[in-house]
Structures are given as C-alpha cells and as structure tokens.
Amino acid sequence: MAEWNDYALFWKETLNIIKSEKGEQEFSMWFNLEFLKAAEKEIFIAVPSSFYRDQVRQRYQNYIETKLKGLTGRDISIIFEIKPRENGEAVLERSVKSDPGEAAPEITPKKEKRTAHAQLSKDYTFERYVTGDNNNFASNAAQAIARNPGNAYNPFFIYGGVGLGKTHLMQAIGNYIHENSKGKIISITAENFTNEFVLAIKEDRMPVFKNKYRFIDTLLIDDIHFLENKWETQEELFHTFNALYDAKKQIVFTCDRPASELKKINTRLRSRFERGLNVDLQPPNFETRCAILKKKVEDTHITLSDEVISLISKNVSTNVRDLEAALTKLVAYSNLVGKPVNLDIAQQQLKDMFASPRQTNISIDIIQRVVADYFSLPSSDIKGKKRTQNIVFPRQLAMHIAREITEFSTTEIGQYFGRDHTTVMHACQKIEEKKQADPTLDSTIQTLIRMIKDANAKY
Ligand code: ADP
Ligand code: MG
Numbered sequence: 001m002a003e004w005n006d007y008a009l010f011w012k013e014t015l016n017i018i019k020s021e022k023g024e025q026e027f028s029m030w031f032n033l034e035f036l037k038a039a040e041k042e043i044f045i046a047v048p049s050s051f052y053r054d055q056v057r058q059r060y061q062n063y064i065e066t067k068l069k070g071l072t073g074r075d076i077s078i079i080f081e082i083k084p085r086e087n088g089e090a091v092l093e094r095s096v097k098s099d100p101g102e103a104a105p106e107i108t109p110k111k112e113k114r115t116a117h118a119q120l121s122k123d124y125t126f127e128r129y130v131t132g133d134n135n136n137f138a139s140n141a142a143q144a145i146a147r148n149p150g151n152a153y154n155p156f157f158i159y160g161g162v163g164l165g166k167t168h169l170m171q172a173i174g175n176y177i178h179e180n181s182k183g184k185i186i187s188i189t190a191e192n193f194t195n196e197f198v199l200a201i202k203e204d205r206m207p208v209f210k211n212k213y214r215f216i217d218t219l220l221i222d223d224i225h226f227l228e229n230k231w232e233t234q235e236e237l238f239h240t241f242n243a244l245y246d247a248k249k250q251i252v253f254t255c256d257r258p259a260s261e262l263k264k265i266n267t268r269l270r271s272r273f274e275r276g277l278n279v280d281l282q283p284p285n286f287e288t289r290c291a292i293l294k295k296k297v298e299d300t301h302i303t304l305s306d307e308v309i310s311l312i313s314k315n316v317s318t319n320v321r322d323l324e325a326a327l328t329k330l331v332a333y334s335n336l337v338g339k340p341v342n343l344d345i346a347q348q349q350l351k352d353m354f355a356s357p358r359q360t361n362i363s364i365d366i367i368q369r370v371v372a373d374y375f376s377l378p379s380s381d382i383k384g385k386k387r388t389q390n391i392v393f394p395r396q397l398a399m400h401i402a403r404e405i406t407e408f409s410t411t412e413i414g415q416y417f418g419r420d421h422t423t424v425m426h427a428c429q430k431i432e433e434k435k436q437a438d439p440t441l442d443s444t445i446q447t448l449i450r451m452i453k454d455a456n457a458k459y
Helices: 004-022 024-030 050-072 136-147 166-180 190-202 206-214 231-246 267-273 286-298 306-315 320-337 343-349 351-355 364-374 379-383 389-405 410-416 421-437 441-458
Strands: 034-039 042-047 077-082 156-160 185-189 218-222 250-255 277-281
Touching: 004 024, 004 034, 004 042, 004 050, 024 050, 042 050, 050 077, 050 136, 136 156, 136 166, 136 277, 156 166, 166 185, 166 218, 166 250, 185 190, 190 206, 190 218, 190 231, 206 231, 218 231, 231 250, 231 267, 286 306, 286 320, 306 320, 306 343, 320 343, 320 351, 343 351, 364 379, 364 389, 364 410, 364 441, 379 389, 389 410, 389 421, 389 441, 410 421, 421 441
Parallel strands: 042 077, 156 250, 156 277, 185 218, 218 250
Antiparallel strands: 034 042
C-alpha cells in the first residue's frame, strides 16, 4: 500500500503536469493547493478559502482526479480543508462534488466597532448586499477578498452597467477590512484621483501625492473608465499600482465595461487590470429584485404587501438604482399623505416610471424596433432566444448598430438583448466580416441608422 510520502510525491508530480498543461498564469491562480495528508483513497488538500475551494471544485476537481488516477492507477478523491491564512485554524470539510446550493459563509463583524471610514458609505456593507444569480460569483469573491486582502485575488476588477451594485460591492470590501484590521484604506473615484493628481502637479506637490497613495494597505478606485484619454494620470496610476501590488496590498477597481473594452487606456495599465480576478455584475432577475426591495423596505417606515413588491419588480427591471427610486417615491407619497401604500396607489404613483425607462441615449429599444420592422419581424424575436438565421442576422445587426451609434457598453447592450457582452462582441465581429464580403451591407446599415434617428426624434 502506498505511504503518505508516496502520495505527497504523487501530488507534487500531479501539480507539475498540471502546470505544464495549464500554463504559469492559470496555475498560479488556481493551484494554490497544499498537500496535507492522505488515506488509502483520499488526499487531503489545503485551500485558502471556501470561495477558492468552490471554484476549484467546479473547474478542476474532475480534471485533477483524472491526473491522479493516471499517475497512481487508483480512484483517489480529493478532500479539501480550508486553511484561512489569518487565524490558522483549519476547518475540515468533506469534498462533495455537487452542492450548488451551498451558501457563502456569513460574515459577522466584530463587536467593537472602529469609527466609520470617512470615504466609505456605512450603508454599503455585505449584510445589506442581496445576492442572486446575477451577482453570486462577484459577491463571494468580494467576501473572500475582504477576509484575506492582498492575498486572495489582486487586483479585483468589478464591471457592469449602471446601478448594478459595483460601488456598493467595492465599498463593502472596504468597510469589512476597515472594521477588521488596522490598515489604511483609500477609497476614491477615478475622477477625484485625476483631479488630485492634476492639482499636485500644478502645485508642485508630487512627492506628497506619491506618498499618500503608495504606502497604504487597500486602494479602491471607482469608475476607472473615467481614465480613458487621461494619459498622465494613467501613467501615475500604473506606478502606484506596481508599488502596491509588489507589496501585496489589495487593489479594487470598478468599471462600466470589461477591461478589454477600455479603448484609450495604456496597454500596460490595462494588462494590470486584467491580471487578477475580473467579475461582472448582471441585472437582477425578478426574484432577486423582489428580495432587494424587501430588504430596502426594512430600512423605511412603510410596509409593502407582496403584491406591491412584485408589481414594482415586474415593471422596473433595468437596475437596482431604479428599483430604489421607485421605492423612494412610494415612501415620499406615504409621508405626505399619511396613508399606507396599496396596489392601486403604487400603480398610480409609479405609472411614469413603468411607462418610460430613463433615457440617456438613443434607446436600444428603438433600434430593436426599427431593425425588426425592417426585416418584418416582431421586436420580441430580436430580443428573444430563437436562433434561426432569419432572426440571428437582424439581431446581430441591431447589436452592431447599437454599438456604433450609442454610448452604451457591450455589457449594457447585452442586457437589452438578454445576453452577455461576449455575444455582443461576437455579433459586431460577424457583421464586420459580412461587410467585407458584401459591399451592399454597409448601405443597408446606413439606411437603418437614418431610420432609427428619425424614429428617435419622434419618440
Ligand atoms: P453602480 O456603482 O454599479 O452604478 P451602486 O453600487 O451605486 O451601482 O448601486 C446603486 C444602488 O443600488 C445603491 O444604493 C446600492 O446600495 C443598491 N444596490 C445595488 N445592488 C444591490 C444589491 N445586490 N443588494 C442591495 N442593494 C443593492
Ligand atoms: Mg458606481
């Protein structure tokens, strides 16, 4: 029978094979797996957090076990043991391959509270962040980072459309670290970072600026897309990033689109954004919208019936900020009139909000309608799931046009089509290819764009 030592060697060899198959980068990210001990058919492996364990299970457990079998000729299962780096106390857990419903562990703040951090909103905590399918991964990763800053995933890059909870999640990390450690945290928008930088240059105070940002423990920068085109600020951030990263200090960014879509950003800096863990936030589905509203109602003095909650959730599907706006309106009404809010009142008070979603742009809705009309399709088909060629092509065209004539990011465009940003990117690429092959396509696109602009003017 094989001894422990043999198993330790098998494990080492397995990791070598994996490293050569997966490459340095993937290996260093996901195979931080330390051999602990072995029994006849089991190997005990230490992982740094439950989040890490879940990811490894999902992505690699079968793969690793196959490699082990190749080397040992036996069916050996892996049992993960969580060994958090902070308190050292290991928690033994049997590895169960399919436990999708397992909830992330609750984070309980310590009893004695530190004074609130001046740059962090006290409301933006994990306790107040409702998790659903749309943000589960991002939220678990954020909690893992908060527990183990600088070590778990660095940098952490959160992206997604407006009002989907990027700032909240980033500041929740900040608040948790602030409460549980003594380190220095700076939380700032990319815009303010830029302003401070420009002022520091003007007033000849660059050493002060550098000192301020390079000797801290956690740096949170919100809305990093603001740095597009600001080449000097980018350069400064690049050096700040390197100093913090090398010292294993946690860095978190938020952005309205994936890093790969940031155009006027220095490639060196962009590659830093992509180095750690990049996660996206999607709009919440109906159930999650209901859960968010219920949570938010608790903070007000009013009560809302389940019917009212589901009425709002059904009609306000854009993002969480709009859900909050709907609730604020009902609270204001109830304050003024002193009456509880029933279904009729809610319907009446929110009818404007239900009828026309906020517009900052040519609406994607109009693009979908005009393109659908042009191809004699119902616009529900353009947004729908059907994949027949007579629908796929107009849908790709609509996505391409949306990308051309609006400021929406591919993530946001994807949201209007019930798809993710990679689908939009793929569509744009397909249309570009078709344009090369078919010279008349461009003029069709121009005609459509004119029709869309006309329709928008009348809207
Ligand atoms: P973003 O930065 O992505 O534009 P924010 O973080 O500012 O969005 O979120 C907008 C509002 O919605 C905030 O008040 C935030 O608290 C709330 N919010 C967003 N996502 C959630 C969530 N999952 N649970 C609870 N509140 C949320
Ligand atoms: Mg924000």
